[in-house]
Amino acid sequence: MNKQLAMALASGILGTSILSAVHAADPKPQDVVEYRKSVYTVIGWNFKPIGAMIKGEVPFDAATVARHAQYVEMMSKAAPEGFAKGSGPDAVKNTEAKPEIWTNPDKFKTAMSNFQQESTKLAEVAKTGKEADIKVQFGKTAETCKACHKEFKKD
Amino acid sequence: MNKQLAMALASGILGTSILSAVHAADPKPQDVVEYRKSVYTVIGWNFKPIGAMIKGEVPFDAATVARHAQYVEMMSKAAPEGFAKGSGPDAVKNTEAKPEIWTNPDKFKTAMSNFQQESTKLAEVAKTGKEADIKVQFGKTAETCKACHKEFKKD
Numbered sequence: 001m002n003k004q005l006a007m008a009l010a011s012g013i014l015g016t017s018i019l020s021a022v023h024a025a026d027p028k029p030q031d032v033v034e035y036r037k038s039v040y041t042v043i044g045w046n047f048k049p050i051g052a053m054i055k056g057e058v059p060f061d062a063a064t065v066a067r068h069a070q071y072v073e074m075m076s077k078a079a080p081e082g083f084a085k086g087s088g089p090d091a092v093k094n095t096e097a098k099p100e101i102w103t104n105p106d107k108f109k110t111a112m113s114n115f116q117q118e119s120t121k122l123a124e125v126a127k128t129g130k131e132a133d134i135k136v137q138f139g140k141t142a143e144t145c146k147a148c149h150k151e152f153k154k155d
Numbered sequence: 156m157n158k159q160l161a162m163a164l165a166s167g168i169l170g171t172s173i174l175s176a177v178h179a180a181d182p183k184p185q186d187v188v189e190y191r192k193s194v195y196t197v198i199g200w201n202f203k204p205i206g207a208m209i210k211g212e213v214p215f216d217a218a219t220v221a222r223h224a225q226y227v228e229m230m231s232k233a234a235p236e237g238f239a240k241g242s243g244p245d246a247v248k249n250t251e252a253k254p255e256i257w258t259n260p261d262k263f264k265t266a267m268s269n270f271q272q273e274s275t276k277l278a279e280v281a282k283t284g285k286e287a288d289i290k291v292q293f294g295k296t297a298e299t300c301k302a303c304h305k306e307f308k309k310d
Contacts, residue, residue, distance in 0.1 A: 026213070027200070035200045038193035042233070045182075045190045058181070074229055078197065 027084070029091040036082025036097075039075050046071040050126075051142070054135045062129035069119075069126035069134075072141070076119040080112060096154040111148040118144045182239070184246040191237025191252075194230050201226040205281075206297070209290045217284035224274075224281035224289075227296070231274040235267060251309040266303040273299045 027035070046068040053060045088102050089095055101108045118141040125137040182190070201223040208215045243257050244250055256263045273296040280292040 031200075034196055038196035038200075041189055041193035042197060045186075045193075045236075071229075071233060074226075078226060081200075 029087045032082060032084045032087035033092050033095050033097075036079065036087075039079050039082050043072055043075045043079075046075070047141075047145075050122075050134070050138055054131070054138055060131055062126075062131075065134060066123075066126040066129070069123040073116075073119040073123040076112075076116040079115075083108070098152050098154060101152050108148075108152055111144070111151060115141070115144040115148060184242045187237060187239045187242035188247050188250050188252075191234065191242075194234050194237050198227055198230045198234075201230070202296075202300075205277075205289070205293055209286070209293055215286055217281075217286075220289060221278075221281040221284070224278040228271075228274040228278040231267075231271040234270075238263070253307050253309060256307050263303075263307055266299070266306060270296070270299040270303060 049058070050065050050068050050072075052058045053065060083097070083101055085102060087095070088097060088099055090099065118137070122134070122137045122141045125133050128134075204213070205220050205223050205227075207213045208220060238252070238256055240257060242250075243252060243254055245254065273292070277289070277292045277296045280288050283289075
């Protein structure tokens with residue numbers, strides 16, 4: 001991540017546009033599903049090791065936590081694109097996404113926003129390197145994952 | 156992306172650590188494969204629409220190009236983690252990664268670095284909104300994709 005780019009991020013180019021993003025190339029439903037699954041795979045890849053450190057399964061490393069937390073936040077901003085209209089279970093077979101994502105969009109948007117907000121806080125706290133604070137915010141972020149999955153993802 | 160986070164990125168926390176990242180939770184080979192496939196899916200999701208705009212298939216939108224280009228750069232920094240030792244075709248079946256990635260690591264590292272460098276330039280040029288310049292840098296970035304795939308990815 002270079003300084004110029006970071007400055008652009010600071011200006012809000014990324015954060016604001018992601019939330020209202022419409023994919024330019026009008027992707028096929030199957031491509032949307034593959035994208036959203038990939039986004040959550042990358043989120044899990046970065047989220048899980050933070051938990052492993054908090055649990056003491058691996059040594060706590062502040063820089064690693066900060067990096068992973070930043071990726072979780074960035075991917076949380078990329079997730080909404082993965083739920084484009086027409087990519088639900090009525091259009092594709094290999095998805096665990098519930099129809100409610102599209103039939104109750106306001107509720108889903110709130111759940112997504114909660115995840116994004118807690119992820120942003122986690123990335124901020126992670127930069128402090130304070131393990132106790134990170135543990136608390138990790139828990140709050142994990143709760144938003146669980147809440148959204150319970151409501152909008154098939155078991 | 157909030158300002159504090161962007162400032163942290165500006166300080167290089169992300170950019171520098173990603174390149175030497177070692178995943179904290181010692182993931183299984185299959186998880187590494189799933190992660191790297193996901194990273195490239197997200198890269199493609201963001202890279203392709205830039206090409207579609209350049210080709211005139213969809214209207215050119217500077218803000219959208221800038222956002223996609225930033226994600227391509229960020230994911231290029233996340234890609235190396237996806238090629239951890241022990242995640243090659245000798246360990247997993249469902250991968251198009253060639254053994255040369257691990258038997259000729261210096262050459263692969265150079266190819267990866269070329270992609271990261273051109274992606275960074277693309278993100279920078281994209282912020283200018285100058286379509287002609289973006290088209291040139293998009294082509295240079297695409298060449299690094301092709302070069303790496305030709306050498307290190309099965310057809």
